[in-house]
Amino acid sequence: MPLSHKFCIAPMMQCTDIHDRFLFRLITKRAFLYTEMVTTGAIIHGKCFEQLSFNKEIEQPIAVQLGGSDPADLAECSKICSSLGYDEINLNIGCPSERVQKGSFGACLMEDPELVKDCIEAMQEVTSTPITIKCRIGVNERDDINFLNEFVAKILNPKLKTIIVHARVAILSGLSPRQNRQIPPLKYENVYQLKKEFPKLEVVINGGIKGVDESIHHLEKVDGVMLGRSPYDNPMIVSNVDSKIFNETDLGNDRKSILKKYLQYCLVQNDSGYPLSRTLKHVFGLNRGLKNAKKYRSLILETMQKNNLEITQDDLISMV
Ligand SMILES: Cc1cc2nc3c(=O)[nH]c(=O)nc-3n(C[C@H](O)[C@H](O)[C@H](O)COP(=O)(O)O)c2cc1C
Known part of the structure; x- marks a missing residue:
């Protein structure tokens, strides 16, 4: 590259x-x-x-x-x-x-x-x-x-x-x-x-x-x-x-697929000892400009606090 x-x-x-x-x-x-x-x-x-x-x-x-x-x-x-x-x-x-x-x-x-x-x-x-x-x-x-x-x-x-x-x-x-x-x-x-x-x-x-x-x-x-x-x-x-900027093909991942892949990554990291508070904070902005921003942010916060993504991940993905 x-x-x-x-x-x-x-x-x-x-x-x-x-x-x-x-x-x-x-x-x-x-x-x-x-x-x-x-x-x-x-x-x-x-x-x-x-x-x-x-x-x-x-x-x-x-x-x-x-x-x-x-x-x-x-x-x-x-x-x-x-x-x-x-x-x-x-x-x-x-x-x-x-x-x-x-x-x-x-x-x-x-x-x-x-x-x-x-x-x-x-x-x-x-x-x-x-x-x-x-x-x-x-x-x-x-x-x-x-x-x-x-x-x-x-x-x-x-x-x-x-x-x-x-x-x-x-x-x-x-x-x-x-x-x-x-x-x-x-x-x-x-x-x-x-x-x-x-x-x-x-x-x-x-x-x-x-x-x-x-x-x-x-x-x-x-x-x-x-x-x-x-x-x-x-x-x-x-x-x-x-x-x-570079005249090349974009990766083409949309918000949903990005969040899906990132949440998978968060789960793997969580298994290796990184609390969700360390990884999930980076996706606060991923639904910028969408209607349910407040709800999305509070669900991320709640997930971080409980350090449990399994129950909220589908809801999070549905919000982007
Ligand atoms: C939370 C935060 C942390 C930053 N940490 C660094 C840093 O570690 N090293 C650095 O050179 N600049 C740091 N900066 C400055 C940014 O690299 C950048 O120069 C500055 O935010 C201006 O660019 P922007 O208007 O595009 O944000 C930091 C900025 C922010 C907001």
Whole structure:
């Protein structure tokens, strides 16, 4: 399968885990998938075997996202991730949370391009797996195009071929991560300008993109799009990605068959010890736009609470 960032599904903590990615692979074979961010500390102290595992049969193309700022630690984790078979290793330079800032990584790294350069080079030295970064257009009051262009000029090297940019600044104090995804205005123009300034760089735009038609519009200006909340809240919006973005045949699964297959998967996972609360939460959005949304959601909640799908699965399937 050729690797392409034309359409990516964003890394999202508590969301894009192995189960959610199974769901997306029932809907699109070509979207580039990302894991949740995994910190170097968690990998090195061996706390995240589960977060790092992925299903090689179906999930590729897939990238793992790392959070960290120590070049040696990032190199060690890159080695591990590359031996696991990931197609790409992405470094998080966009997360504004206080916890992440305390660890001196995420968006605050945009203020230290020298360190970012060292981190990327240390990762590249130990693996041939492509290293990419996901950053913001700037931090705090620096939402001007010069900041982003200068940052990229300072970190760039010939092996760094892809940059994903969330088209908002990260405000490093006073806003929660959630507010940081809503309050700073989207400035797509800065990302378009970055592509103009570095035409050979693969530039992927992220932030506020609602669906495939909007994606096609952005693809006139940049190489790829990355969508987070909209496909998570309504997974069916990616059902025509393979045809509309990649000119290939869509998988063609309708809502009912997707839910049926996913619920089968949930049962198998439940038998291996994953409670339904971990797997079922990803299908809240599967009946988006249908009449019985409230009833569907409460039946999912009830099923999660009772951790018993056998009695409700037919009703759930009838509601999509
Ligand atoms: C619940 C949640 C968790 C997120 N976790 C991560 C993460 O682990 N790594 C990351 O780079 N961005 C994370 N993000 C940010 C998204 O990847 C994305 O940049 C942001 O939501 C903007 O894109 P959207 O408007 O398409 O959702 C998260 C966003 C949400 C809503």
